[in-house]
Amino acid sequence: MDKNSEKLPILSKKLMVNSLIFLIVIYLLGFFPLLASQKDEVNFKASLEENFVFSKSTIIQGNSLLPPVNPLLVREIKVARTIKVVVTAYSSSPWETDDTPYLTASGSMVRDGIVATNILPFGTKIRLSSLYGDKIFVVEDRMNPRKGYQVDIWHSSHWEAKQFGVKLAEMEIIEEG
16 A cells, blocks of 8 residues: 555646646647737738739728729718818727727727717718828717817727827818718
């Protein structure tokens, strides 16, 4: 009986060490693909921008490239009015948002082309021609109540938002037709 009782602690120590190594390996195998997929996504976006020529009628929606729109079917955009605003940028960083950083005040998920402002109702389409040309933004988020004539453009990273800085621009409010 003494021989069996002496082997038992050695076996349990080996088992604990092997179990710990196994758990560490499983953790690392689960963690590194997440890093790799983020890096691949950034590389894919960069290569797409470098190697693909976009025409004005090419539309990218989500992860789909939609066929060019017939220019004859495109409606004329009418500007209802123009307002001078301060234009800033924000991201979904926890220190810039509330406890739901990827959800807008209107209930939709954040994405390229949304803006936050307190002076227009949700769903209003705007254009900042001096900064973004013909790109149309949609009001889907709100800012701190003390902000007045200010528009906050959503960016995917905190760095992009910081690089944007603060600008003064004419905001064109698009008339629904």
